[in-house]
Amino acid sequence: MxxxxxxxxxxxxxxxxxxxxxxxxxxxxxxxxxxxxxxxxxxxxxxxxxxxxxxxxxxxxxxxxxxxxxxxxxxxxxxxxxxxxxxxxxxxxxxxxxxxxxxxxxxxxxxxxxxxxxxxxxxxxxxxxxxxxxxxxxxxxxxxxxxxxxxxxxxxxxxxxxxxxxxxxxxxxxxxxxxxxxxxxxGVAGYRLELRGRASHAGLAPHDGASALVELAHLVLALTALGDDALGTTVTPTVASAGTATNVVAEEADLRLDVRVPSLTEAERVDAAVRAYVPRDPRVRLSVSGGLNRPPxxxxxxxxxxxxxxxxxxxxxxxxxxxxxxxxxxxxxxxxxxxxxxxxxxxxxxxxxxxxxxxxxxxxxxxxxxxxxxxxxxx
Ligand SMILES: [Zn+2]
CATH class of the missing domain: 3.40.630.10 (Zn peptidases)
Structure with a gap:
């Protein structure tokens, strides 16, 4: 035709x-x-x-x-x-x-x-x-x-x-x-990262606490840095929450991450780095779930x-x-x-x-x- x-x-x-x-x-x-x-x-x-x-x-x-x-x-x-x-x-x-x-x-x-x-x-x-x-x-x-x-x-x-x-x-x-x-x-990957620290009175005993929120701040910046503009890999924190009250050191924090990768190699690089992240404060635990939803x-x-x-x-x-x-x-x-x-x-x-x-x-x-x-x- x-x-x-x-x-x-x-x-x-x-x-x-x-x-x-x-x-x-x-x-x-x-x-x-x-x-x-x-x-x-x-x-x-x-x-x-x-x-x-x-x-x-x-x-x-x-x-x-x-x-x-x-x-x-x-x-x-x-x-x-x-x-x-x-x-x-x-x-x-x-x-x-x-x-x-x-x-x-x-x-x-x-x-x-x-x-x-x-x-x-x-x-x-x-x-x-x-x-x-x-x-x-x-x-x-x-x-x-x-x-x-x-x-x-x-x-x-x-x-x-x-x-x-x-x-x-x-x-x-x-x-x-x-x-x-x-x-x-x-390719599209999505992650949920949960941080668990230790709550404490922000006024009476701030140093007894292990802030999941402060860890979250470091985590967000470290993860964002995994992006690679030249290759087209983007790592975008999209949703976050932490803490319970103004005067309480945050015990928990939660982060969602959207990742886009041009190749499987990049998917694996970012995945390994996300899972290998170690919180600065050893009292804070990080757990990671999620991964690649759609291959590139x-x-x-x-x-x-x-x-x-x-x-x-x-x-x-x-x-x-x-x-x-x-x-x-x-x-x-x-x-x-x-x-x-x-x-x-x-x-x-x-x-x-x-x-x-x-x-x-x-x-x-x-x-x-x-x-x-x-x-x-x-x-
Ligand atoms: Zn659509």
């Missing part, structure tokens, strides 16, 4: 795109809201079934069902896994009674760009091909999970098992705000090759798309770490993810719909 033709046909599907996007955005689906999830999965399953997908659902304990849909199962080309999530970070009602807004080229609402538009792109790309009398070159699987925003604990095993059955993974998360695709993402999606040769292929198809369709390595993690981190070629950021373009300004830029997103359809025809 001619990429320029598919791009035109994608733009001709604008109304259908917005109709489905509005339906999906209006069903609010914060991560642990099983009622919203049930309505959402039911609706998406009926849309996919009508399009000829074979749909299965898997129940999960504390989050909504995971949806798996398969199409063109007998096709002989390379199998492609389209990876999406339907949970959002927005509590129900945070966008008021009218969560959906459309004005000119901008469609807005909770989870619009992150990532219900990506789901719509995944649904419509094969439909576009079918309308053009074509289809995906190989078997196509659409995996739509329910807990990406809370770490993917309930879906990680399935994501990894499915990735290993496919030749490549296309993650339909949004592009970077400037439109760039994502051939690499940093390193911009390896396989991922870069997939990016170059997508960029060439965009050029053939008359536009250009950049490539970037970004800080935020996605489920593509898991698939890339298994060595399965992974390209992310294909689903939509917009901005304001995780804020009330979240929105989709429709025209640029339709370019990606055409691009995804082109990628699916590649043998």
């Amino acid at each position: 001619d990429p320029a033709q598919l791009r035109l046909q994608a733009h001709a599907q604008r109304d259908a795109y917005l109709e489905l996007l509005e339906q999906l955005v209006r069903i609010e689906t914060p991560s642990r809201d099983r009622d919203g999830a049930a309505v959402f999965v039911q609706h998406l399953a009926s849309v996919l079934t009508a399009d000829g997908w074979r749909v299965t659902r898997e129940a999960r304990d504390e989050v909504g069902d995971v949806l798996l849909a398969r199409l063109a199962e007998d096709a002989e080309g390379p199998a492609t896994l389209l990876l999406c999530h339907y949970d959002t970070v927005h509590p129900r009602g945070s966008f008021g009674s009218q969560p959906w807004r459309l004005q000119d080229d901008v469609a807005a609402g909770p989870g619009s760009v992150d990532m219900k538009a990506g789901i719509v792109t995944g649904v419509l790309a094969p439909r576009l091909l079918r309308h053009a009398g074509s289809g995906p070159a190989g078997p196509l699987t659409l995996l739509v999970t329910s807990d990406e925003e809370i770490g993917s604990a309930a879906s990680r095993a399935l994501i990894e098992a499915e990735a290993q059955r496919h030749a490549r993974v296309l993650v339909l998360e949004p592009s970077r705000d400037d439109g760039a695709l994502k051939a690499g993402r940093k 999606m390193e911009p390896n040769e396989a991922n870069q090759a997939l990016l170059r292929r997508a960029q060439a198809l965009a050029v053939a369709a008359g536009w250009q798309v950049g490539g970037a390595v970004v800080g935020g993690g996605s489920d593509g981190n898991f698939t890339s770490a298994l060595g399965v070629p992974t390209l992310d950021g294909l689903g939509s373009v917009g901005g304001g993810a995780h804020t009330r300004e979240e929105h989709v830029r429709v025209g640029a997103t339709l370019d990606r719909l055409g691009l995804l359809a082109s990628l699916l025809t590649e043998a």
Whole structure:
């Protein structure tokens, strides 16, 4: 199929795109809201079934069902896994009674760009091909999970098992705000550090106390210094608490730490340093929990090759798309770490993810719909 033709046909599907996007955005689906999830999965399953997908659902304990849909199962080309999530970070009602807004080229609402538009792109790309009398070159699987925003604990095993059955993974998360695709993402680690010292009267016997708070101050600075700007490793203390009253030496302190790493080597370096930290006051005990949540999606040769292929198809369709390595993690981190070629950021373009300004830029997103359809025809 001619990429320029598919791009035109994608733009001709604008109304259908917005109709489905509005339906999906209006069903609010914060991560642990099983009622919203049930309505959402039911609706998406009926849309996919009508399009000829074979749909299965898997129940999960504390989050909504995971949806798996398969199409063109007998096709002989390379199998492609389209990876999406339907949970959002927005509590129900945070966008008021009218969560959906459309004005000119901008469609807005909770989870619009992150990532219900990506789901719509995944649904419509094969439909576009079918309308053009074509289809995906190989078997196509659409995996739509329910807990990406809370770490993917309930879906990680399935994501990894499915990735290993496919030749490549296309993650339909949004592009970077400037439109760039994502051939690499940093790994994400999170830690909790608890300090326990000795309480004492701050006036009568301050030196009998062992201040967990003073240790916390040293700890914060020491940990922050583990960052490496040149490599792109960041170590960010994000939440802290300590003490009980103005006149009491703090017995306990608690710190949360967000770590982003470009490589496993960096993940291991920071992890070792965090665990090796020794409080200055020997009376204060430190305990560390947590670790690497998502391995880095390193911009390896396989991922870069997939990016170059997508960029060439965009050029053939008359536009250009950049490539970037970004800080935020996605489920593509898991698939890339298994060595399965992974390209992310294909689903939509917009901005304001995780804020009330979240929105989709429709025209640029339709370019990606055409691009995804082109990628699916590649043998
Ligand atoms: Zn998100």
